[in-house]
Amino acid sequence: MKYILYARKSSEDKSKQILSLESQVGEMKKMAANLGLDIDLVYTESKSAKLPNNRPVFLEMVKFLESTPEDYGIICWKIDRLSRNPIDSGKIQWLLQQGRIKAIQTSDRQYLPSDNVLLLNIEGSMANQYILDLSKNVKRGIQTKIEKGLWPNFAPIGYLNDGKGGIAVDRVRARYIKKIFKLYSTGNYTMKELANQMFKEGFRSRSNIKYHKSKIYKLLKDSFYCGTMQFHGKEYEGKHETLITRKLFSDCQKVMELRLHPKKKQPFFHFRGLMSCEKCGCLLTACRKKKKYVYYYCTNGRGGCSEHDHYLKEDEVIKTLGNVFDRLLVNEDEVEMMYHNTKELLINNNPERHEYLEARNDLLSEIKRQENRKDELFNLLLDKSITKESYKAKESVIKTEIKCFKEALEKLEDEQEVVLTESTLELTKEFFLSPKKMKKAFFKVSLDDKRKMLSKILWNSTIDNKKLAKVSFKEPFETLANCCVNSDIDKLRRVRDAIRTEMRQNPNQFK
Numbered sequence: 001m002k003y004i005l006y007a008r009k010s011s012e013d014k015s016k017q018i019l020s021l022e023s024q025v026g027e028m029k030k031m032a033a034n035l036g037l038d039i040d041l042v043y044t045e046s047k048s049a050k051l052p053n054n055r056p057v058f059l060e061m062v063k064f065l066e067s068t069p070e071d072y073g074i075i076c077w078k079i080d081r082l083s084r085n086p087i088d089s090g091k092i093q094w095l096l097q098q099g100r101i102k103a104i105q106t107s108d109r110q111y112l113p114s115d116n117v118l119l120l121n122i123e124g125s126m127a128n129q130y131i132l133d134l135s136k137n138v139k140r141g142i143q144t145k146i147e148k149g150l151w152p153n154f155a156p157i158g159y160l161n162d163g164k165g166g167i168a169v170d171r172v173r174a175r176y177i178k179k180i181f182k183l184y185s186t187g188n189y190t191m192k193e194l195a196n197q198m199f200k201e202g203f204r205s206r207s208n209i210k211y212h213k214s215k216i217y218k219l220l221k222d223s224f225y226c227g228t229m230q231f232h233g234k235e236y237e238g239k240h241e242t243l244i245t246r247k248l249f250s251d252c253q254k255v256m257e258l259r260l261h262p263k264k265k266q267p268f269f270h271f272r273g274l275m276s277c278e279k280c281g282c283l284l285t286a287c288r289k290k291k292k293y294v295y296y297y298c299t300n301g302r303g304g305c306s307e308h309d310h311y312l313k314e315d316e317v318i319k320t321l322g323n324v325f326d327r328l329l330v331n332e333d334e335v336e337m338m339y340h341n342t343k344e345l346l347i348n349n350n351p352e353r354h355e356y357l358e359a360r361n362d363l364l365s366e367i368k369r370q371e372n373r374k375d376e377l378f379n380l381l382l383d384k385s386i387t388k389e390s391y392k393a394k395e396s397v398i399k400t401e402i403k404c405f406k407e408a409l410e411k412l413e414d415e416q417e418v419v420l421t422e423s424t425l426e427l428t429k430e431f432f433l434s435p436k437k438m439k440k441a442f443f444k445v446s447l448d449d450k451r452k453m454l455s456k457i458l459w460n461s462t463i464d465n466k467k468l469a470k471v472s473f474k475e476p477f478e479t480l481a482n483c484c485v486n487s488d489i490d491k492l493r494r495v496r497d498a499i500r501t502e503m504r505q506n507p508n509q510f511k
């Protein structure tokens, strides 16, 4: 096999890295001698290889190689001497594949017909430029399309490319897509559960396999379904038919956000939120040390608070907060006395009381009677003695009556506001005595129950130098705390009124 030596240097090749023509020829000859290669012909030219068909000597060499019956290889210094554009590279590649060139030897490697790497090995920028220009034109076309609201890619699942450059709804799969979004938005499904559920219901990919959770995830993230196309980091309004609403899409994103990044659970401290710093007003927060001991302290949110250094152990907090009940303690003898006095007052000095009680009892028993009627009616329905329709009609009549009686009762009680009934008197007495019981219980119950007890009666308390300072109670305890107890009926009445108000607004508190 003989070799052709090809050397090239154009005036553009300013880099000192590129040898002069003479040097290239000299180097190649040395190398050929070393490798024992037989140089038959030498071609040299001073032309750029950036444009195709721009080199007469190169073209002559190609012509020669195409026509000669003998086996030839090429020797050149670097592969970019032979070609720097894809057209000329293609020619060389073709000659190699045809066996017209048996081998290409450069200073650093050898290319053989079996190598399919010539094109990839073109050094220099020309080939890249070609490719870039080509893709730029393609990109320009894509850009125009997307700006017109048309999707320039393969249609997402649930849609089909209509073959005319548009997107059509895939009627078979669209209903599954809608369902996936709908179910996910409930927050009751994981991606995996959705994938399984949809598979059961017959949802398949275009290659007819299960749509797995990773793909479900991608699908749920794709705003294409609600009309917004995401393309290279930008959003475009699509003209295609939407499958879901924007609201549903954004609901799903919220669910996903919550599921993927669940809010970090704050460690729970039982008495946090119940105490603030008397000096600066900041809430006391807590921390756990050595994984065991809980300390409460002023967060010093406003800076420079002296309380900041006072760390309260949980035990100390319990002791301190236990003192809250002391603010509600009353003299029991006085309460007893007040109770008896008031009861006598009720019985002796209240001529309207009988009338009131009678009216009240009438109303209560009427309400009870109506409620029994309702039960009986329901039993008739269960026995199928009446139809559902007639049950409903009758039930609504009874309900209206009950409502009327209840309103009348309320009105009656309101009118009797000034009159202490015995039941509220009992309740009031019990209430007066309850803080003492509560305090006793407080130290016995669990941390959870301690917190429950406190939050039932407390809005907040302040701590000063590890001691209880101010306490703000919830009603009716605030009224109790504010009234110094004596046998004065007005004081009692105030507490009773507070209890009544609370009973109306928050009846469960007294159960």
Ligand SMILES: [Zn+2]
Residues within 6 Å of the ligand: 277, 278, 279, 280, 281, 282, 298, 299, 300, 305, 306, 307, 308
């Ligand atoms: Zn403070």
